[in-house]
Amino acid sequence: MKTGSNRLKLAILISGGGTNLQAIIDRIDAGKLDAEIALVVSNNQDAYGLVRAQKHGISTAVVDYRKYGKKLLPEIDKSRLPSQFAEVIERQRIFQGLPAEEIWDRLARLVLAEQEVIELLDPLTPELICLAGFMRLISPYFIEQYNKEDRYGIMNIHPALLPAFPGSDGYGDTFAYGCRFGGITVHFVDEGEDTGPIIAQATYPIWPDDILDQVKKRGLKLEYALYSKCIQWMAQGDLLVEKSKDGRSSVRIQDPKYPQFIEELTKQAFTR
Numbered sequence: 333m334k335t336g337s338n339r340l341k342l343a344i345l346i347s348g349g350g351t352n353l354q355a356i357i358d359r360i361d362a363g364k365l366d367a368e369i370a371l372v373v374s375n376n377q378d379a380y381g382l383v384r385a386q387k388h389g390i391s392t393a394v395v396d397y398r399k400y401g402k403k404l405l406p407e408i409d410k411s412r413l414p415s416q417f418a419e420v421i422e423r424q425r426i427f428q429g430l431p432a433e434e435i436w437d438r439l440a441r442l443v444l445a446e447q448e449v450i451e452l453l454d455p456l457t458p459e460l461i462c463l464a465g466f467m468r469l470i471s472p473y474f475i476e477q478y479n480k481e482d483r484y485g486i487m488n489i490h491p492a493l494l495p496a497f498p499g500s501d502g503y504g505d506t507f508a509y510g511c512r513f514g515g516i517t518v519h520f521v522d523e524g525e526d527t528g529p530i531i532a533q534a535t536y537p538i539w540p541d542d543i544l545d546q547v548k549k550r551g552l553k554l555e556y557a558l559y560s561k562c563i564q565w566m567a568q569g570d571l572l573v574e575k576s577k578d579g580r581s582s583v584r585i586q587d588p589k590y591p592q593f594i595e596e597l598t599k600q601a602f603t604r
């Protein structure tokens with residue numbers, strides 16, 4: 333176990349109940365995760381995850397993205413946008429197929445909110461930003477603050493087997509499609525929506541009489557175990573990012589126990 337300053341310093345972004353956040357806190361407390369949480373940020377002041385953090389003495393902050401929405405901010409003050417905003421527009425892949433003015437407007441509003449988050453995070457120098465049920469898009473502006481040349485700095489947990497069912501309702505989409513298996517994915521974040529290099533995945537069965545709630549419950553159990561494990565691999569230096577000839581990045585997990593971990597996790601999910 334690492335102690336004190338050797339622990340991986342996390343900032344965790346949430347929007348809701350924070351059960352993934354809780355799983356991370358519990359594993360840190362149990363000595364199974366060599367990390368510390370410097371700050372929990374929510375875009376939603378009513379997120380129960382904030383209460384969970386506070387109960388454990390973890391600092392919290394709220395950045396209400398709605399205040400940058402058209403309703404409360406009809407006009408955008410261009411002087412408040414970062415100098416590299418034109419490049420941010422060039423690099424973005426989250427708003428596809430929209431008219432250019434619409435992309436400019438959406439991205440500008442997003443970046444204004446993200447500037448607030450970055451101001452909170454900067455003084456804490458987090459080593460990894462964990463998205464744990466954070467239901468807002470992430471712009472290239474935010475990403476460039478934390479993704480460096482050969483090191484990704486933002487991790488996300490997604491409730492589907494990517495690249496299937498990206499977006500905001502992974503369980504609902506998997507279930508509605510009639511899939512016989514569902515899955516969860518932990519991945520690094522890049523400029524697309526849920527497109528970054530996959531770190532690890534786990535699957536669960538969907539049985540004929542299942543209702544969506546059962547499916548979610550099965551998946552969430554996997555999420556809690558897998559997300560913490562991926563963060564621990566990062567803390568141990570076990571995640572190696574490799575670039576293929578076509579420029580795509582992939583992640584190699586160097587922990588020799590990785591297949592065994594996934595096998596045991598999946599076995600539990602298949603036990604009825």
Ligand code: GAR
Nearest residue numbers: 348349350351352465489490491499
């Ligand atoms: C989790 O299922 C997480 O995978 C999902 O939101 C839920 C948050 O639950 N994230 C996404 O859908 C991101 N696109 P929690 O707040 O209880 O951890």
